[in-house]
Amino acid sequence: LFSEFTAVDSNITTSAITGGNPYYIQGYSTLKITPGTATSRNWSQITKYTAVSNGVTVSNTDGGVLNLGKISKSGNITVKVTVTDSRGYTKSVFKTINVIPYDRPNVYSITLRRTNEIESEMQLVFSGSISSITIDGTGKNSLKSVRYRYKKTNASSYGNFIDLLSSVAVSGTSFSFSNLELCDFDVNSSYNFHLEICDVFDSMTVTDMYFTVPQGTPLIALRKKMVGINNPKPKAALDV
Numbered sequence: 297l298f299s300e301f302t303a304v305d306s307n308i309t310t311s312a313i314t315g316g317n318p319y320y321i322q323g324y325s326t327l328k329i330t331p332g333t334a335t336s337r338n339w340s341q342i343t344k345y346t347a348v349s350n351g352v353t354v355s356n357t358d359g360g361v362l363n364l365g366k367i368s369k370s371g372n373i374t375v376k377v378t379v380t381d382s383r384g385y386t387k388s389v390f391k392t393i394n395v396i397p398y399d400r401p402n403v404y405s406i407t408l409r410r411t412n413e414i415e416s417e418m419q420l421v422f423s424g425s426i427s428s429i430t431i432d433g434t435g436k437n438s439l440k441s442v443r444y445r446y447k448k449t450n451a452s453s454y455g456n457f458i459d460l461l462s463s464v465a466v467s468g469t470s471f472s473f474s475n476l477e478l479c480d481f482d483v484n485s486s487y488n489f490h491l492e493i494c495d496v497f498d499s500m501t502v503t504d505m506y507f508t509v510p511q512g513t514p515l516i517a518l519r520k521k522m523v524g525i526n527n528p529k530p531k532a533a534l535d536v
Contacts, residue, residue, distance in 0.1 A: 297334065297335040297337065297387070298331075298332065298333075298334040298335070298379040298387040298389060299332065299389060300332035300333075300389065301329055301330060301331045301332050301347075301375075301377040301389055301391070302317075302329070302330045302332070303317050303318075303327060303328070303329055303375055303391060303393060304316060304317060304327075304328050304330075305317065305319075305320050305321075305325040305326060305327065305328075306326045306327075306328045306363075307321075307324060307325050307326045309324075309497055309498070309500050310324050310325045310497065311325070313429065313436050313437075313496055313497070314396070314429070314431060314436065315431065317393065318391075318392070318393045318394050319393075319394050319396060319431055320367055320373075320393055320394065320395045320396065321367075321395070321396055321398045321429070321497075322367060322368070322369065322370040322395050322396060322397050322398045323366060323367070323368060323398060323399075324366065324398065324497070324500065324501065325366065325367055325395070326363070326365060326366055326367075327349065327350075327363075327364040327365065327366075327367055327375070327393070328361050328362070328363050328364070329347040329354075329361065329362040329363075329364060329375065329377060330360075330361050330362075331345045331347075331359050331362070331377055331379065333359075334359065334379040334387070336381045336382070337381075338383075340381040340382045340383050340385070341381060341382045342359070342379060342380070342381055342382075343357060343380055343381060343382050344356070344357055344379070344380040345357070345358075345359050345362065345377065345378075345379055345380075346362075346377065346378045346379075346380070347362040347364055347375065347376070347377050347378075348375075348376045348377075348378070349364050349367075349373055349374065349375040349376065349393075350364070350367050350368060350369055350373055351368075352364050352365060362377075367395050369395060370395045370396060370397035370398075371394075371395060371397075372392050372393070372394060372395075373392065373393050373394075373395050374390055374391070374392055375390070375391045375392070375393060376388055376389070376390050377389050396429055396430075396431075397427065398427045398429065398501075399427050400427075400495070400501040400502070400503050401424060401425075401426050401439070401493045401494065401495050401501070401502075401503040402424050402425050402426075402503070403422050403423070403424035403491075403493065403503065403505060404423065404424055404425070405421075405422060405423045405424070406420075406421070406422035406423075406491075406505070407419065407420070407421045407422070408420050408489060408491075408507050408509065409509075410481065410483075410509065410512050411476070413512070414483065414512040415483065415512060416480040416481055416482060416483050416512060417476075417477055417478075417479075417480055418477075418478045418479050418480065418481055418509070419475070419476045419477075419478060420444075420473065420474075420475050420478045420491075421473065421474045421475075421476075422472070422473050422491075423470070423471065423472040423473070424470070424471055424472075424493070425469050425470045425471065426438070426439060426469050426471070426495045427469070427495070428469050429496075436496065437469070437495055437496050438466075438495065438496050439461065439464065439466055439471055439493070439494075439495060440461075440494050440495055440496055440498060441459075441461060441492065441493070441494040441498070442459070442460040442461045442464050442471075442473070442491075442492070442493050442494075443457040443458060443459045443460055443461070443491075443492050444457065444458055444460060444489065444490060444491045444492070445457045445458065445489075445490050445492075446479075446481075446487050446488060446489045446490065446509075447487065447488050448482075448485050448486070448487055448488075449485070449486040449487060449488055449508065450485075454488070454490060457492070458479075460473060463475065481509060481512070482511075483511060483512030484511055484512075485511055486508060486509060486510050486511045487508070487509040488506065488507070488508055488509075489506070489507040489508070489509055490504065490505070490506050490507075491504070491505040491506075491507075492504055492505075493505075521533065522534075522535060523535070524536075
């Protein structure tokens, strides 16, 4: 006799957003099964509990929690729990869970450059999207953090993060940003630049992008009535 089991998302970050069973997040929710009471018959004994879902099979002999791990597929996923007795007889119970397709924030277009490729002024333009997470008609996902930091390439550590979220344009699950005067980088130095984007799952699903910005000093700088060689600000007709 066996008729019930409970399924839970043991990832507290994802379950806090979805509300838990029957909603799960692809690739991040962790499915744990607790079998209900199983009663053997005709002097037999219960010898095994088995949970199967998403191509994963887990068993134990005591009816304790069965951890099926992270759910790799999306859609309506069947969970099957089977109890086996000492004679080899089995009883199975089935449930269906809803696994929502998900991917971390995606940046599909980005430009990070010095103005004219040589100036100290930095330009940053990007656009992207976040996954739609809709439960009972309500959107649950949103852009929570967009920020950057930088350091000179030869420095040992980055500076503090600088927030950009308030300047990011959001439309549904799409977002975009454009600033042609973001900050100033010394033209004689190269820099490492780190852009970080988070959705409602915060650091669990953060998107990190790293760039190297070369120094701005050009080999030849053409200025009004002057030419600089390895010098962006010539002070003579030919300044080397």
